[in-house]
Amino acid sequence: MSDDTPHSSRGSAPKSWLDRIAGMFNAEPQDVSELENVISEAANNLLIDEDTKGMLHGVLDVSKMRARDIMIPRSQMATLDIEQSITDILPILLENNHSRYPVVNEDKDHIEGILLVKDLLKFAFLPDAPQCHLRDIMRPAVIIPESKRVDALLKEFRQKRYHMAMVVDEYGGVSGLVTIEDILEQIVGEIEDEHDDAEDADIKKMASNIFQVSALTPLDEFNTHFGSHFNEEEADTIGGIVLHAFGHMPERGETIELDGLLFKVSKANSRRLLQLQVINGKAPVVSEPD
Incomplete structure (x- = not known):
């Protein structure tokens, strides 16, 4: 009997902890609002920390968002003109420090492709590099509607291995762009890199x-x-x-x-x-x- 008593007391702590979790999920959430309450209660009961709570809420937020909700507006887009030479675009690259740039023809409603800055490396030591044209090295642009669900877009980003999409309105005009980083920031918060000052x-x-x-x-x-x-x-x-x-x-x-x-x-x-x-x-x- 003496051996059973301490064993029961030692088992009571994990049983109580499991009961707390089971109690939270015993009544299955019927909608997103109830699920959010479950997450908040888990944080209040110290089952998850505040960072985890924030990320879980971020995942739920993303499931309700459209591309228009997180896109970078066209007025803030840094673009390259397709007629520019590599020498011409260098000041733009140095000023903005992006890894990808939309390539346009005349204005931002005419997207010709996407330039990946890393694709310029192979021209770095070529004597005729300044004469190379963007149309020869740019990649196809991905076009999505403003109404595109963000969670579906994230899945496409992962499956098709592209990181930027151009967002167009119902009339076909470019209204902005969205990157995989924009989506991830909705979940984990602001992401800064070594270029951010x-x-x-x-x-x-x-x-x-x-x-x-x-x-x-x-x-x-x-x-x-x-x-x-x-x-x-x-x-x-x-x-x-x-x-x-x-x-x-x-x-x-x-x-x-x-x-x-x-x-x-x-x-x-x-x-x-x-x-x-x-x-x-x-x-x-x-x-x-x-």
Whole structure:
């Protein structure tokens, strides 16, 4: 009997832990909302950590998203003209540090292909490299509609081994692009590489009065750059100020005017703002550059 008693006490802890899990899933979730509650309860019961909770919620968010929800807008696309030589495109490559670029003919509605920067390596030591043309080395572009489900797109990215797709609207015009990294960031959060510079990435000038701004830009830095007077005791970042002003989690494309600046949500998910377009001088939103 004495041997049985300690054995039972030792077994009670794992049994209790298993009971907690079983209790959570005993009533099978009937919809996504209930499943999200199960995940939140698991985090509250310390069965999973906050990072895991965030990723699980991110997976559920992705299942509800369309390409239009996460794409990089056409105004922020760095493109190459098909008539440019390798020498001509080098400044663009150095400035943007992307691994892939859409190749266009005249404007962004005419996508001819995709340039992978690594494909230029074989021309690096050729004496006639500057005379090589993009049309000879670019790869086919993948075109998808704005309504494409993001989870289905991720599956295609993996199966067909491409990392970028051009997004078109119902009229066939290019509205943006999406990469596999854009999808993964919805699940695991912002992904930075060795080319990302926090200072340069916070505020990027797109045109004379149009700026791409990270929602995480420190408020004091934002005020200094734009000469604005947002209260630095109300929030640490410009995203916090904008979110408070909206009074709800805004969707991509929503706008609001604050302190003489027009803010347009460029990138967001159900949990946080990611990127803002800031228009100085109250210029109309429709005047985005190609």
